[in-house]
Amino acid sequence: NPAAYGQSFDLCGPRAYTLAELVRLVAATLGLERRVIALPDALGKLQALALEILPGKLMTRDNLLSMSVDNVCSGRPPGFCDFEPASVESVIPEYLGPQSIGARYARYRSER
Numbered sequence: 001n002p003a004a005y006g007q008s009f010d011l012c013g014p015r016a017y018t019l020a021e022l023v024r025l026v027a028a029t030l031g032l033e034r035r036v037i038a039l040p041d042a043l044g045k046l047q048a049l050a051l052e053i054l055p056g057k058l059m060t061r062d063n064l065l066s067m068s069v070d071n072v073c074s075g076r077p078p079g080f081c082d083f084e085p086a087s088v089e090s091v092i093p094e095y096l097g098p099q100s101i102g103a104r105y106a107r108y109r110s111e112r
Contacts, residue, residue: 012071015087048060
């Protein structure tokens with residue numbers, strides 16, 4: 001949309017989630033049981049350092065630091081945006097549930 005050129009917009013929700021809450025929500029959506037074990041800060045930093053060194057960088061110390069600050073905003077998207085804000089709980093099934101595009105592709109691949 002040309003009205004958006006050169007602009008930036010806050011596109012986030014009003015609620016802050018912990019990583020543990022997000023892991024539990026995704027696991028529940030996928031029908032999995034996952035145990036989330038909280039680590040003391042020092043061990044979390046050590047884990048992030050180790051994961052930062054490994055190929056693929058599953059986690060970095062910078063990721064860990066950024067998770068210590070809430071990322072929330074208020075308000076609505078600009079009027080020309082063609083979507084309605086939605087909660088994480090309401091959209092995760094759309095992306096990860098049995099009727100998601102990814103799940104349909106997985107079923108298709110298994111039938112070949």
